[in-house]
Amino acid sequence: MNPESYRMVDFLNQAVTRGTHVLHHTPEWLRLRPGLFHSVSFIFLSVLLTVSCDTQPTASDQNGTGNGNGDDDPAYSHTRNPGMSAIDFLRNDDFTEVLVEIQYMPGYRPADSGLDELQAFLQDHLDKADVIIAEPEEVPSGGQEQYSANDVRQLEEEHRRHFTEGSTLASYNLFVDGSYTDGNVLGIAYYNTSNAYFGATIHDISGSPPLNPSREKVEGTVLRHEYGHLLGLVDNGVEMQEHHQENGPHCTDEGCVMYHAVNTTDFFANMFDDSISDLDEYCLQDIHAVQE
């Protein structure tokens, strides 16, 4: 085993261990119900194809500020918890178009093919006439080795350019040049329309197949997974039709992009399959229930 693959295995073991640890200490999650989750402060850790992720509810519901343009219009609030805009994403009543803004720190521009995977995913699952992925834009380095959820919220406030307006629902994605304050995490959903990705960690675990999964594949998978949280999965904005939730708002099906954890063997099996995971039947059933 070369040093690179050894490091990956170590990363996996660490991730799985921590995921269990966090779940053990957050049993209150299991008692959450839709409508209450926004008032409860919780943290959980998930592991997806070694792709760990975390959704980060705000401690208190902040409203509408942070667009930096000083307008006093009671604009669509983009500082609510992940899952709170699920219906706005999934249905077309109020918004017929979704705009995906991508910003990145120097050296961490996401690959086009990963963005294509996200676009295909959103076009498949959202009831929208259009899904537009804006040209990725570079922003200055934040100058940190690690970024917390609050750090990325602050960075969004400084840099985000596109906001929900008219019939266009805007969402935001920031690729930072460091790791998460908990180093296993590759991405977090931290507001109702916002995700962040930890470029240093993504680059660290990706490489050249077959020894390492390609960066394109890791990015495509994490992008889809975090958007799954914005769409209210699992039971975190859209109601679960049949029980399939485990380890926070994640899916029990290991073939689903919303799956929470995987062991080393599964990691290799999954990551070198040609396709990037999508939603399984359980998750599809949940989103179709609100799209009828």
Ligand SMILES: [Zn+2]
């Ligand atoms: Zn997750």
Ligand SMILES: [Zn+2]
């Ligand atoms: Zn699922």
